[in-house]
Each structure stands twice: as structure tokens, then as C-alpha cells.
Amino acid sequence: MAAGTTRRRNPAERALEVREAAKTLALTRGLAAISLRNLATHCGVTAPLIAHYEPNMDALVASTFAAIAEQEIAEVSLHALAPDDALDQLRALISALADPARDNVGEVWCDAWSLGRKNDPLAEAARHSMDSWHALAIGIIRTGQNAGQFAAIAPERAALVLFALVDATASYQLVNFRSRETRDTLVRETLEDMLDVSLRINDDARNPSTKPTV
Secondary structure: OOOOOOOOOOOOHHHHHHHHHHHHHHHOOHHOOOOOOHHHHHHHHHHHHHHOOOHHHHHHHHHHHHHHHHHHHHHHHHHHOOOOOHHHHHHHHHHHHHOHHHHHHHHHHHHHHHHHHOHHHHHHHHHHHHHHHHEEEEEEEHHHHHHHOOOOOOHHHHHHHHHHHHHHHHHHHOOOOOOOHHHEEEHHHHHHHHHOOOOOOOOOOOOOOHHHHH
């Protein structure tokens, strides 16, 4: 290839480039930044070329969100389920959800709830990912209950409360409402009260399995 020339990308490579550009825009500028103009600028091509590969921006926003959310769920699930003990799994889950490194993904979630009001595919993708999060927490809580570690509360309710708080505090973070420590403590202590267990690392003081029998 002559010096100074650029190899022309084949259709599969170009389509992948556009999808990766959409993810980058979402994670750095938000889902609302995914547009023909911004994608064209990012990829160094024309807007009509972007439209050739992605003619429906609503669908691209939805698929971009889904890709980001599914990757996060897979990563956190792998981390949370690594311990054998359900109590340690729940601790690992809450720790991962509170990780500041995931703040940009939390912002993408906030965008999804807002933009999903007028983007049905995005709303459907958000509901699907929320169901996946709930299933992860329900499985951990149910396992812990079977082992006598957690209080006998409905696992579905506990999971719903957990992610209602996680999602609310993600919104709080956008406008710096309360400190990170306060927000994280709200999530952890609420689950502790519901499950009658300590979720602090290396603290089993409230673990029913360690309480003396009467």
C-alpha cells in the first residue's frame, strides 16, 4: 500500500466501528450524544455513510445501551459469584455496585430511564437488564436464606429494594446530592436491616448463623 493512503474498511469493519463509536460516546458524553453528526465526527466520515450502516438512531441507542448494560452485568456477576458463601457474594455485589469506576455506566442508566420515555426499544432494553440484575440478587439472597444466613424476607422484594436504592443513588450522584459515603451507606444499611445481617467486610456480628442459640 502506498505511503499516505488509508485502507478502505470493509462493511463489517465499518459497522463495528460505528457501534464502538456509539459506545464511546455513550460512556463519555451520554446516550443523547449518539447522533449521525457526532458519530460521523468521531469516525471521520460523512453522516450519510453513518446512516447507511445505522439508519435508525433510536435502535442504535437501544442496542448501545444493551451492550453496555450486558457487559456490566456479566462483569459484576463474575465478581459477585466468585465466593462460595452467599453472604460474601452479597457483600461482593454491593461493593461492585458502589465502585466509582462504574459511575459512567450509572450515568448511562440514568440516560436510559429518561430517554426511554420516548424510545420504546430503549425502554424494553432497560427493563430486560433490570430483570437480569434482580435475578442475580434474588439468587444470592435465596441461597443465603437456604443456608440460614439471611432473614426470611421475600427475595424478590429485597432485590427490588436493593436496586431501587442503587438506581436512586446513581441519580443523586449526577447532582452530587449527599456524599458518596452517605449514599453507599444507605444502600448497605437498608439491606442489612431487611436481611438481619452485616454486609461490612470481615464483620459477621449480625449474621444469624453466628448468633448463639437460646
